[in-house]
Amino acid sequence: MKQAEIKQFGLENLKVIEVPDPKNLGPTDVLVRLRAASLNYRDSLVVEGKYNPKFPLPLVPCSDGAGDVVDIGKDVTEWKVGDKVLLTFAPKWIAKEATHAEIRHTIGGPLPGTLRELAIVPETGLVRMPHHLNYEEAATLPCAALTAWSGLFGYSQLKPGEFVVVQGTGGVSIFALQFAKLMGAKVILTSSSDDKLERGKTLGADYLINYKEIKDWGKEVRNITNKVGADHIIEVGGAGTLEQSIAACRPFGVIHLIGILAGRSGEINLLPAVMNNLKIQGLVVGGRKAFIEMNQAIEQSGLKPIVDKVFPLEKSVEAIQYLRSGSHFGKIVITI
Ligand SMILES: NC(=O)c1ccc[n+]([C@@H]2O[C@H](COP(=O)([O-])OP(=O)(O)OC[C@H]3O[C@@H](n4cnc5c(N)ncnc54)[C@H](OP(=O)(O)O)[C@@H]3O)[C@@H](O)[C@H]2O)c1
The missing domain is CATH 3.90.180.10 (Medium-chain alcohol dehydrogenases, catalytic domain)
Structure with missing residues (x-):
């Protein structure tokens, strides 16, 4: 063979x-x-x-x-x-x-x-x-699909109407977008590419953020969500994006810590995560x-x-x- x-x-x-x-x-x-x-x-x-x-x-x-x-x-x-x-x-x-x-x-x-x-x-x-x-x-x-599924439905329970931030347009993230839309959630999709954001829109992404152009995208997510923050963050960037994810997440919300595309270590201000009762859920498949x-x-x-x-x-x-x-x-x- x-x-x-x-x-x-x-x-x-x-x-x-x-x-x-x-x-x-x-x-x-x-x-x-x-x-x-x-x-x-x-x-x-x-x-x-x-x-x-x-x-x-x-x-x-x-x-x-x-x-x-x-x-x-x-x-x-x-x-x-x-x-x-x-x-x-x-x-x-x-x-x-x-x-x-x-x-x-x-x-x-x-x-x-x-x-x-x-x-x-x-x-x-x-x-x-x-x-x-x-x-x-x-x-x-x-x-990829099972990782997105485990995050949204295994270790937490996504509900209709909740906001999900999906980072990037790779394998895990596009499945997270599709599952979130199936559940009737609202998706805020980030990408380095406007073309990919437009493709994401055809799959149902409700809000689009180019993370290369808007570095402070955590604040943008808060604006979109009437200053509340998103319920779930699909975190594939890791150390390089975690601070923005913490800023984007609502009190008692969940950061699904999945990937390390933007770095596996770094200095991160964790105080807002503590003060907002965030759940940072590491997960593998x-x-x-x-x-x-x-x-x-x-x-x-x-x-x-x-x-x-x-x-x-x-x-x-x-x-x-x-x-x-x-x-x-x-x-x-x-x-x-
Ligand atoms: N924990 C687990 O069980 C598990 C399972 C699968 C994957 N992972 C991890 O999750 C990550 C994604 O895996 P994958 O297979 O989906 O990768 P992939 O298909 O290669 O995804 C690549 C995409 O991620 C986006 N990206 C890269 N850097 C980014 C950043 N700084 N901020 C936001 N988005 C960024 C880019 O999207 P744009 O081009 O749209 O910007 C890029 O095209 C990897 O670190 C992988 O090791 C973990």
Whole structure:
């Protein structure tokens, strides 16, 4: 079978090679023929050795994957050959809470990732693909969509009419926008690009802020919300944007601390967060049960993920370069 792997860290080392098909299907294992993978910012860091330089090499990158069941172990009860499935990000993470080990046991590092034709997966490391999506669309769900879902509906409960600030137009953020609109919330979208803001408007964003032009966007959010502040902030910038998020958040509101695109450390004035009883909720993806719940909502609502561009496996390097350029809107997909 074909797979893309790195023998050493560095994007220049990502190569598509032929390897023997995986063997030794355990009694509760499932063999999946992967059809599509999608990229997350994490994958770019993993390939460079910046996510965790201790990840074992060689490594098949990428954690999102969609495909078909092609064989099952003798004790598998939940799956049959031909089922369309998605791999879960952390195959041992089932319920809402998990141990440190379960959260860290993730595909695309340290476990082999999804840029390969065949993968052996424990039967509990899979969920059913929403029926109305194709492989490319469904492959966007395991990491970015579930992260946005866990923030808004797992660790807090978004309500209709609430204000959600969505930072930027990458994978997590566009799912947060779509979920917030499904719930009847009001979305304040920020972006470095007026064109992307206009695209966000077509998805239902109610207010648009160019964060390159309006550096003090926290104040702008307060103006939009009649000086109250937003109920939820989708924080993908991290240390570089947290002060603005704190300024944008209403008393007792929630900052969903998801990403570090604008820095992982820095000097931040936390006093306004204390004085306004803010909840700063760190979160990573989510477990299998939340994934199943999210897929039910996606299926019932007919939500379609926004796929910006699709690359073939042989162009995985170009796909990651495109992610790094930040020109995308939504998700980037690799077909396998
Ligand atoms: N905790 C978790 O479980 C989890 C899961 C997934 C991702 N993440 C993290 O969340 C972040 C986003 O991931 P992703 O996969 O969605 O990334 P992505 O698709 O690469 O998103 C890139 C976009 O983020 C926006 N952005 C960059 N810097 C920004 C800033 N200073 N302020 C506001 N927006 C900014 C830009 O949007 P514009 O071009 O519109 O300006 C950029 O195009 C990453 O740090 C990633 O590691 C965490």
